[in-house]
Amino acid sequence: MNMQTEIAVIGGGIVGLCCALRLRDQGHEVTxxxxxDDENGASYGNAGVIADYAVMPVGTPDVLRNLPSLLFNRDSPLAIRPNAALSLAPWLARFARECMPQRAEANARAIAALLAPTPNAWRAIAAQIGGTDLLKPIGSLYFFETEAERRASDFRAYRALGVEVEQITRDELGQLQPGLPAHIGAGAAFFPRTVTLDDPTAMLRLLRGSVDATGVQRIDGQVTGLQRAAGGVRLTGHNINLSARKVILAAGAWSRELAAMAGDRVPLDTERGYHLEYDCPSPRLIRQMTPVSRGFYFCPMAGRLRVAGTVELGGLKAPPSPHRWAVMERGARAILPDLPEPDRRWMGFRPSLPDSRPVIGPSHAGGDVIHAYGHGHLGLTLAPVTARIVADLVAGRDPEMDIAPYRPNRF
Ligand SMILES: Cc1cc2nc3c(=O)[nH]c(=O)nc-3n(C[C@H](O)[C@H](O)[C@H](O)COP(=O)(O)OP(=O)(O)OC[C@H]3O[C@@H](n4cnc5c(N)ncnc54)[C@H](O)[C@@H]3O)c2cc1C
Structure with missing residues (x-):
């Protein structure tokens, strides 16, 4: 049977849920x-950081200088699966171009503009769904393991984009992070304004509960077809036959084919990320902390320590690489030698563009399809702001910022 709806949102991760809730709040009929039962995606397994300090794109001149050694070293924080190198060559070529100084600076400005309203946007949505207690406004740390790392650190570009960051000594670090072994490391950079989530899954469940309570209709399934038709867009799939006046495409790393069906060729791929979890009846660390050279975060969460991060370029189909977990496990023990065997291991798909900017905005072929995906390392952080922009576009209002840097046809 062909069903009708005013607005169809495709995707139930953090971005799709925030969009659905915002649109319903504004009085729309939303499906x-x-x-x-999708509780294992990127939105659940991430590091839980509302990372309003993370203004730097993945691609920078430094990364470009080291790209070959990073990519082809299996232990590096930015590795590629060897058998994916050929299929990923076009994405990598674009990525290399985005590492050039002027492009990287423009990308940082575009990311910073989206990040600026995120703390307020998150506070508002958490209050609305009853999740304020899950927000931990206690800052986060970049941890220097060696004196050389500390000396090489340079936060001028961060500060120029409005990020508050303090360099702290090893002794000061000991006060902020009492669970660290004595004498390890050479100090840290402290981002005092960072907010972290005590439990991303609990926050997502609250969000889903609010989405359901406000009367958003739900269809359990995957969209495989998207076609423009008279009066709207027709979505099809197994048990799906829905006509919508507008469609919000928020299917994370799986959005590329649907975007192409809407007429937009977007170089979306995935940066696969991994996590390990250690059950800890009492907190092992207090604050979220990143050993800068290892590319992962220690994330204290409710009842557990999550070690999350690193990038593996390898597409959506290949199974997880046990080697990536082993490297993270070794790295985590280098800093916390008493860590036992992890209790859980996970891999998820960041939806990533070569310029580290998300895709937010109307389809090139018409405003009846609005794109909202590709948030890479920042999807949790940027979801509420993305939802505000999407709701403005649906209502025909000017969004709160210039969205030209995120448009789907920028490539
Ligand atoms: C290890 C790791 C750590 C991270 N840490 C952070 C962090 O600390 N802070 C931060 O801001 N971000 C972080 N991220 C990034 C963040 O998790 C992602 O950017 C974000 O979850 C993307 O959300 P999304 O809703 O776009 O996609 P997803 O969460 O992937 O959701 C996509 C949804 O679309 C559905 N879907 C897919 N195809 C279809 C289809 N055809 N039809 C219908 N539905 C479909 C999927 O089932 C899923 O429900 C991290 C990511 C990883 C992997």
């Missing part, structure tokens, strides 16, 4: 299409 959300996503697999119902």
């Amino acid at each position: 959300l299409i996503a697999p119902q």
Whole structure:
């Protein structure tokens, strides 16, 4: 049977849920299409940081200088699966171009503009869904393991984009992070304004509960077809036959094919990320902390320590690489030698563009499809702001910022 809706949101991760809730709040009839019991995606397994300090794109001149050695060293924080190198060559070529100084600076400015309203946007949505207690406004740390790392650190570009960051000594670090072994490391950079989530899954469940309570209809399934038709867009899939006046495409790393069906060729791929979890009845660390050269975060969360991060370029189909978990496990023990065997291991798909900017905005072929994906390392952080922009576009209002840097046809 062909069903009708005013607005269909494709994807039930953090971005799709925030969009559905915002649009319903604004009085629209909304239908959300996503697999119902999808609690294992990027939005659940991430590092839980509302990273309003993370203004730097992944691609920078430094990364470009070291790209070959990074990519082809299996232990590096930015590695590529060897058998994916050929298929990823076009994405990598664009990525290399985005590492050039002027491009990287423009990308940082575009990211910073989206990040500026995120703390308020998150506070508002957490209050609305009853999740304020899950926000931990206690800052985060970049941890220097060696004196050389500390000396090489340079936060001028961060400060120029409005980020508050303090360099702290080893002794000061000991006060902020009492669980660290004595004498390890050479100090840290402290981002005092960072807010972290005590439990991303709990926050997502609250969000889903609010989405359901406000009357968003749900269809359990995957959209496989998207076609423009008279009066709207027709979405099809197994048990899906829905006509919508507008479609919000928020299917994370799986959005590329649907975007192409809407007429937009977007170089979306995935940066696969990993996590390990250690159950800890009492907190092992207090604050979220990143050993800068290792590319992962220690994330203290409710009842556990999550070690999350690193990038593996390898597409959506290949299974997780046990080697990546082993490297993270070794790295985590280098800093916390008493860590036992992890209790859980996970891999997820960041939806990533070569310029580290998300895709937010109307389809090139018409405003009946609005794109909202590709948030890379910052999807948790940027979801509420993305939802505000999407709601403005649906209502025909000017968004709170210039969205030209995020448009789908910028490539
Ligand atoms: C290890 C790791 C650590 C991270 N840490 C952080 C962090 O600390 N802070 C931060 O801001 N970000 C972080 N991120 C990034 C963040 O998790 C992602 O950017 C974000 O979750 C993307 O959300 P999304 O809703 O776009 O996609 P997803 O969460 O992937 O959701 C996509 C949804 O679309 C559905 N879907 C896919 N295809 C279809 C289809 N055809 N039809 C219907 N539904 C479909 C999926 O089932 C899923 O429900 C991290 C990511 C990783 C991997």
